[in-house]
Amino acid sequence: MRKFKVPSIGALFAFEAAARHESFTHAAKELFLTESAVSRQVATLEDSLGVRLFARAKQRVVLTRAGRIYGTQVRRSLEQLDRDTLSIIAHGSGGGYLELAVLPTFASQWLIPRMKDFYERTPDVRVNMGVRTDAFSFEESHFEAAIHYGKPTWPNTSSDFLFGEDVVPVCAPSLMRKPIQHAHELLAYPLLHSTTRPDGWARWFADLGVEDPTTMQGVRYELHTMLFSAAAASLGIALVPKFFVNDQLDKLGLIVPFDAATRVDAAYYLVYPTELSHSTSLARFRAWLLDQARAWIEGDFELDQKMTRERHFNGASE
Numbered sequence: 001m002r003k004f005k006v007p008s009i010g011a012l013f014a015f016e017a018a019a020r021h022e023s024f025t026h027a028a029k030e031l032f033l034t035e036s037a038v039s040r041q042v043a044t045l046e047d048s049l050g051v052r053l054f055a056r057a058k059q060r061v062v063l064t065r066a067g068r069i070y071g072t073q074v075r076r077s078l079e080q081l082d083r084d085t086l087s088i089i090a091h092g093s094g095g096g097y098l099e100l101a102v103l104p105t106f107a108s109q110w111l112i113p114r115m116k117d118f119y120e121r122t123p124d125v126r127v128n129m130g131v132r133t134d135a136f137s138f139e140e141s142h143f144e145a146a147i148h149y150g151k152p153t154w155p156n157t158s159s160d161f162l163f164g165e166d167v168v169p170v171c172a173p174s175l176m177r178k179p180i181q182h183a184h185e186l187l188a189y190p191l192l193h194s195t196t197r198p199d200g201w202a203r204w205f206a207d208l209g210v211e212d213p214t215t216m217q218g219v220r221y222e223l224h225t226m227l228f229s230a231a232a233a234s235l236g237i238a239l240v241p242k243f244f245v246n247d248q249l250d251k252l253g254l255i256v257p258f259d260a261a262t263r264v265d266a267a268y269y270l271v272y273p274t275e276l277s278h279s280t281s282l283a284r285f286r287a288w289l290l291d292q293a294r295a296w297i298e299g300d301f302e303l304d305q306k307m308t309r310e311r312h313f314n315g316a317s318e
Contacts, residue, residue: 007045012074014041015053019063019071083142096125096281101132101146105224106268109244110296111147118288125281133196133222138273145272145282149196154271160286162268162293166242166261167204170254172234180258183208190236191218192227200239200264207262228252243296268293 017027018038028035046053053067063071083099102111107129115127132146135154152159169186180186183205191201202215221227224240231238232253242261249255270289276282 005048007048011041011045011048012078014038015045016071016074016078018042018054018061019067020075022061022063024061080142098125098127098279098281098285099142099144100127100129100285101136101141101143102129103133103147103149104131105244106147106149107131108225114292117292118285121288122284125284127285144276144279145270145285148269148271150266150269152269152271156273157271158274158277159269159271160290162270162289163297164267165264167200167239167264168242168245168256168261169204169237169239169258170228170245170249170252171231171237171257172253173255175234175237176255176257183258183260184210184212186237186258187212187214191215192230192236192238193218193220194224194227194239195220195222197239197264203264204239204262208260228254 013031014027014033014037017030018024021027021030024035024038024042027033028038031038042053049070051066051070052064053070054061055064083097112129118125118127130143132141132143135148135150136143136146138144138146138157147162148154148159149165152161171189175189187205187210194200198220199216201218205212205215218236219230221230224244227238227240228244230236231240237257245252245254245256270286272282272286
């Protein structure tokens with residue numbers, strides 16, 4: 001039997017807003033309450049907990065250490081309550097929501113353009129997407145699954161291989177002073193690096209037989225969209241996943257200065273806690289995603305074959 005009284009939801013909302021702003025005035029405006037109403041709610045909460053959550057100094061309020069910790073916990077709980085409420089509303093139609101962590105460029109360039117097909121096939125399931133670029137603890141987040149790039153070594157999870165990654169150099173046409181005949185000639189230009197693939201250029205050059213310490217030099221960008229923009233602005237040559245630029249070079253204002261794609265030893269995976277593997281929303285999204293990945297692999301192979309034939313034909317006719 002519960003030995004204490006759980007604070008009212010009104011008091012928790014008032015405290016969370018006041019803690020986030022460290023201001024009763026701003027919290028009152030956000031909640032459409034008076035400042036005195038927020039102050040009373042917080043005071044009632046402090047009395048019931050027996051803990052000071054704010055230190056009051058003249059016209060200001062500052063969170064105590066306990067208040068800062070409790071504020072984070074309450075915010076997380078209220079966010080979870082929002083998600084649970086949306087989920088149960090959707091459950092009424094037999095569907096639900098899936099909370100998916102995504103890589104931003106992968107989501108915008110590959111996943112989101114395909115989501116219309118998923119919604120047409122599965123109208124009662126919706127996918128909420130949030131950005132995560134590194135591995136994280138599912139237990140400490142609201143995510144139920146993630147699109148992960150790397151190795152399938154995420155603790156306490158199951159993973160499904162989606163596809164590998166070929167990388168190619170891209171740059172603005174104006175950057176090239178002359179045609180590139182050999183890979184090592186690219187070292188005469190600034191190399192643009194990805195912070196999530198810090199040794200990408202070194203591996204690419206090594207696969208082509210070029211060993212040079214300068215392959216690690218150059219500015220770094222966290223997102224591939226930044227790399228595209230930097231390359232299009234003639235800041236240097238970027239090494240990017242080939243599927244991001246397939247059929248989009250003209251749109252992005254980029255060229256491939258040296259046509260040599262190399263396969264990296266990491267890949268894209270769908271990762272999820274093993275205990276959630278029987279979730280209806282996850283199971284339906286997983287089945288659809290794996291079908292899309294297989295179709296893309298087959299289509300990409302056919303595109304490579306076509307481009308190879310065209311290169312051979314053009315070379316023979318010159």
